Amino acid sequence: MTTSVSGPLPEPHRLRDAAESFGADAARYDRARPDYPAAMVDRIAAAAPGRDVLDVGCGTGIASRRLQAAGCRVLGLDVDERMAAFARSRGLDVEVAKFEDWDAAGRRFDAVVAAQTWHWIDPVAGAAKAAGLLRPGGLLAAVWNVAQPPADLSRAFAAATREAMPPQLAAVIDGSDVVKSAMDGYRPMFDSAARGVRESGAFTEPAEWRTAWEREYTRDEWLDQLPTGGLYTRLPKPVLERLLEAAGAVIDEAGGAFTVRFTTVAVAATRAG
16 A cells, blocks of 8 residues: 655545445454444434434444434445445344445435444535435434543554554554644544535534543453554555554553543534425
């Protein structure tokens, strides 16, 4: 993989090879990715006018299963057949297509939810598509889990990344900026989602909902989830192995476990009319 870092990085939805890479190890993705807090899922379910939910970019069904537990009837949609097959093996109904091109065959929904996936969708075309699928008063909710390790570990992970990666890859994976918080890193995604909603002209003013929670990670748990990140999925194996070894050494130095503060953020808007 070659990546130029001489200018701004492309918007995530233009990086199709990254967007469609997660199914390479669907079982690891389902096992290692963080869950979604019940408080946020319940808020989404309560804000929808009914129970019919489309989970866009459902992946292995982590959010879909949460929504089902909250009483929703969920249809999953994913671009990757491998992810869809895993979700089906867990009892979910999933169709395979790129969201912007998907034919809903006249079906309508009370909520369109995208958990950790809306940045892979064109924000304006995606909002317009969602508006056409929603019943009046229906909810669009783009959701992200923002993980913030302790500051000293974030700095150490950044230094380890610089050591383990070729320089052009280290810059892309954000190992060079130790000042920016995780929330600052996600801010362009939130703003892009809100901009798409506004430009569609079909929704109320978007709002940000937040739920804070924590999770403790052991060394093995953190290293297990690391390769499931969007850019990490495409790293050459020798580079990934060096990165995991370096990150493991950082965690060993910190005592073998640490607590990550999560903020789950939803950019939410109601279909007007």
